[in-house]
Amino acid sequence: EEAIAPVITAKIPINVKNTNAPADDGTWIVECREREDHPLVGVAAKGGFTKITLHKLMLFKSIGIRHGLMTMMRVFGVRPAFSLFGVDSIVWIFDTNQASDSVVEAMSQRLKDEFDLDAIEIERGCAVLGVVGAFVNEEPSLLSTVSGALGEAKIGMNFVNYGSSPISLLVGVSEEQAAEAVQVLYRALFA
Structure with missing residues (x-):
């Protein structure tokens, strides 16, 4: 990469x-593509991720908390590859090889204690599925097609990142279902 x-x-x-x-x-x-009738070019998945979800009521009312949490994670050698933010939560996805179970446990406890978090959830065995192409963020039915196809195949989505990039839609799935998810989406989007 x-x-x-x-x-x-x-x-x-x-x-x-x-x-x-x-x-x-x-x-x-390429740097720039022409708009086409079918702007999507591919689907791929990458596994080996851990998802950490931090919960605190009105989390973002606390000035500087996101920076403080990120700094603490870096102290433990964790550098998230993907981020999602809500009013009461932050989700960070990072390469599982960055931290052993004991490091993740120690980091979680320190984050909870120092930032008075309500809860922390850790999920290992995550994969990130990407649907890529030009103008992806302007495709009005893409999200419903992706979620519908995965839902029909009984593949759960544990996060969705859509609209933040003009060239990709990212979906979190379990590593166990990643290969199947790629096949399902190829059939739904390119058949």
């Missing part, structure tokens, strides 16, 4: 090939 950053910065198009089907066209990563 980090390896492509300099190439993107230099505005060099990247052609990502499927190692199982190298003769196929693959997916192009």
Whole structure:
């Protein structure tokens, strides 16, 4: 992921090939795409994540609490890859390899004690599913199609991040269901 950053910065198009089907066209990563009838280009999933949910009534009424919580997590070596914010909660998703069970337990207790949190929930074995393409955030039925297809397949969503990026919709699912979720969404979006 980090390896492509300099190439993107230099505005060099990247052609990502499927190692199982190298003769196929693959997916192009380019600076700007033209609007097409079907702007979606792919679905992928990545596992190996842990989700931590912090709860406190009126959490964001406390000035600077988000920064304080993030600083404390960094003390424990945890750097979230994804963030979701509510009035009374924060959800951070981070690479499970960043912290052992004992480190996560110690971090959770310290966060709860120092910030007087009401509750903390930890969920390991999470995957992040991405639906990508141009103008994803402008597709009026995309979210309902994704949630409907996953719901029909009995695949639970533990978070959704839609609208914050023009090129992706992110959905949290269990690692156990990630491969099936990719197949379900390919059928729903590209069949």
